[in-house]
Amino acid sequence: MSGIYDDPWAYELACSFRDVAAEVDVLLGWCAELGARPASVLELAAGPAEHAREFARRGLAATALDLNPAMCAYAARAGARIEVVQDDMTRFDLGRRFDLVVTMLDSTSHLMTLDAFVAHLRRVAAHLSPGGLYVVEMSHPRDRLGDDPSVSTGWTVERGGVRASVRWGEPSDRLDPVTQIADDHVTMTITDGDGTRVLRDVVPYRFWTATELDAAIRLADGLGVAARYGDFGTGEDAVALTAPEAWRMITILRRA
Numbered sequence: 534m535s536g537i538y539d540d541p542w543a544y545e546l547a548c549s550f551r552d553v554a555a556e557v558d559v560l561l562g563w564c565a566e567l568g569a570r571p572a573s574v575l576e577l578a579a580g581p582a583e584h585a586r587e588f589a590r591r592g593l594a595a596t597a598l599d600l601n602p603a604m605c606a607y608a609a610r611a612g613a614r615i616e617v618v619q620d621d622m623t624r625f626d627l628g629r630r631f632d633l634v635v636t637m638l639d640s641t642s643h644l645m646t647l648d649a650f651v652a653h654l655r656r657v658a659a660h661l662s663p664g665g666l667y668v669v670e671m672s673h674p675r676d677r678l679g680d681d682p683s684v685s686t687g688w689t690v691e692r693g694g695v696r697a698s699v700r701w702g703e704p705s706d707r708l709d710p711v712t713q714i715a716d717d718h719v720t721m722t723i724t725d726g727d728g729t730r731v732l733r734d735v736v737p738y739r740f741w742t743a744t745e746l747d748a749a750i751r752l753a754d755g756l757g758v759a760a761r762y763g764d765f766g767t768g769e770d771a772v773a774l775t776a777p778e779a780w781r782m783i784t785i786l787r788r789a
C-alpha cells in the first residue's frame with residue numbers, strides 16, 4: 534500500500550504549518566547558548582529534509598537520512614545542496630562525525646521498542662563530534678497522559694493554490710496500553726484547480742514518556758542531557774518542558 538510517506542510532496546504540504554526557517558533559527562540559537570557553532574549537521578528520519586535544506590542554505594554541510602526511497606529521492610532533488618542517504622536510523626554507519634544531529638517532528642515515534650531507541654541513540658553518539666549536540670523533537674507526553682488526552686488532530690494548509698485538510702488520528706484510534714503503540718489513521722484531502730483527491734494511510738505510532746527517554750539515554754551511554762524545552766524558543770521566549778503551554782518535548786543531548 535502506498536502511504537503518506539510515499540508521497541513526499543503531499544507530506545511536505547501537510548507539514549507546511551511549520552515555519553522551518555524559524556525553527557532552524559531556534560536550533561542554532563540553542564547551539565549558541567550551549568557554546569556550539571555547528572559546521573555540519575545530520576538530519577535523521579528527515580523525510581523531505583526541510584530542516585537539512587534550510588541548514589544548507591545557511592552554509593552548513595548538511596546530510597539527510599531516511600528509510601523511505603521516495604522521501605530520499607524527493608529530498609535529493611528539492612533544491613539546496615545536501616547529501617541524502619537511504620538508511621535506518623537504528624543502524625546507519627556513515628563513517629564520519631557531525632557537529633549537530635537533529636530528529637524533528639516526533640520521528641522517533643517510529644522506534645517501536647526500547648531496544649530500537651537505545652540502538653538509535655548509540656548510532657547518534659557514534660556520529661557526533663566531541664561535544665556535538667543531538668536535538669530530538671518529540672510530542673509532549675501531556676498529549677497522552679494529560680487530563681484531556683488527544684488521539685486526533687486536524688488542520689488545514691494552503692500553498693501555491695493548493696488547499697489541503699489533514700486529519701492525523703481518528704477518535705477511534707486506541708493506544709495499546711501494553712505496547713504504547715497506536716495505528717494512527719491519517720486522511721489528507723487535497724484540492725487544486727484539477728479537483729480533489731483523498732489520501733488515506735495508517736501510520737504506526739509509538740508513544741514515549743519522558744522517563745522512558747531518560748532510561749534510553751542512560752542505557753545508550755555516551756550522551757548526556759544538556760537542555761530540555763517545551764516548544765521552539767530561545768532566551769526570553771524559551772518554554773520549559775514543564776510549562777503549561779509546553780506542547781513539544783525537545784531534548785538536547787551532548788556527546789560525553
Ligand SMILES: C[S@@+](CC[C@H](N)C(=O)[O-])C[C@H]1O[C@@H](n2cnc3c(N)ncnc32)[C@H](O)[C@@H]1O
Binds near residue numbers: 582599604621638
Ligand atoms: C513524521 S515523518 C518526519 C519527517 C521529518 N523529520 C520532518 O520533520 O518533516 C517520519 C519519517 O521517518 C522516516 N522513518 C521511519 N522509520 C525510520 C527509520 N527506522 N529510519 C529512518 N527513517 C525512518 C519515514 O520514512 C518518514 O519520512
